[in-house]
Amino acid sequence: MQFRINNTGVPTSLEITFKSEHAGKFANLYKSVDGKLVFVTCAKLGADGKVFLPGVTEKGDYIVMLCEFSDLPGDMSNDGVLNTMDASAILKDIVGLESGVNPLMADFNGDGNVNAMDASAILKRIVGLI
Structure with a gap:
């Protein structure tokens, strides 16, 4: 539309x-x-x-x-909200504990890699530091 x-x-x-x-x-x-x-x-x-x-x-x-998926950057949990669940899902995914639901949105900082820096940037955004 x-x-x-x-x-x-x-x-x-x-x-x-x-x-x-x-x-x-x-x-x-x-x-x-x-x-x-x-x-x-x-x-x-x-x-x-x-x-x-x-x-x-x-x-x-x-x-x-x-x-079927949220296009919200960082929304790894695919619930349409950027929150601590997304940071947690990214960390679980990168260490192999659990695959994220929406991996295409996991590169929150846009550097081309999905890593702990993305989880950190999400947490900083949530508390208003960025």
């Missing part, structure tokens, strides 16, 4: 209804910036197919993509 927002002057949220067959999937919201898609937010669709997406603050072109 692609759409355009004109500057509202106030933070805006979207409520979108998809077919109920998509219940439980993630709606990943992206904004088109200089020809590239930039992740804004995500939320899981309810049983009725409805989703509430906050974070539409600027005018521009937006795209919503439905997927």
Whole structure:
């Protein structure tokens, strides 16, 4: 789904209804910036197919993509929230205790490697240090 927002002057949220067959999937919201898609937010669709997406603050072109996985950077637990569970899941994955649910989002710091630095960066983000 692609759409355009004109500057509202106030933070805006979207409520979108998809077919109920998509219940439980993630709606990943992206904004088109200089020809590239930039992740804004995500939320899981309810049983009725409805989703509430906050974070539409600027005018521009937006795209919503439905997927089984959250595109939230660092969301290794795939629950749509960045929290200590993600840092723990990354550490468990790298030492071989347990495979992460959403490994494509594990490289939180974007250095091309999944390691303890990603878990550390997640914890720093949670407490507001970065």
